[in-house]
Amino acid sequence: MKHIIVGIIAVALLAGCTAKPKMIEISAKPIEKPKLVLPPAEELRLKDLEWVVINEENAQEVWDKLKADKKDPVLIGLTDDGYEILAMNMSDIMKLLQQQKAIIAAYQNYYENSEQALENANAQIEGAQAEVEAQNSAPQESVLDKLNPFK
Numbered sequence: 662m663k664h665i666i667v668g669i670i671a672v673a674l675l676a677g678c679t680a681k682p683k684m685i686e687i688s689a690k691p692i693e694k695p696k697l698v699l700p701p702a703e704e705l706r707l708k709d710l711e712w713v714v715i716n717e718e719n720a721q722e723v724w725d726k727l728k729a730d731k732k733d734p735v736l737i738g739l740t741d742d743g744y745e746i747l748a749m750n751m752s753d754i755m756k757l758l759q760q761q762k763a764i765i766a767a768y769q770n771y772y773e774n775s776e777q778a779l780e781n782a783n784a785q786i787e788g789a790q791a792e793v794e795a796q797n798s799a800p801q802e803s804v805l806d807k808l809n810p811f812k
Contacts, residue, residue: 696772
């Protein structure tokens with residue numbers, strides 16, 4: 662009787678080991694990054710400007726020409742130091758524009774590279790999901806089948 666009880670317990674334990682394992686599930690969704698939308702920067706197009714240099718010799722001639730062209734005879738002037746400051750200010754503006762262009766190019770490069778990295782990560786996720794599905798759909802071999810020497 663002891664042998665029968667031990668045999669029934671052994672069969673029950675072996676039958677319990679043949680239960681199908683839980684299916685592995687991965688619920689990963691592709692990550693989508695919002696597109697960077699930057700309006701194209703307009704090209705700076707300055708209008709032509711006519712400079713008139715007035716000195717002691719040509720002052721009267723310039724005034725007469727302005728009156729003949731029916732333009733207001735107004736004098737807006739700079740000293741040579743003021744002109745140098747104006748040139749330095751223009752140089753600073755150009756430097757700032759170049760920095761802004763470099764920043765925009767860096768942002769664009771960052772977003773383009775990160776988009777490629779996200780696409781690669783999403784491809785890896787899809788590959789992992791395909792592997793899991795293949796393993797889950799494969800027929801499971803029971804312990805008794807593994808122990809069967811006649812197969």
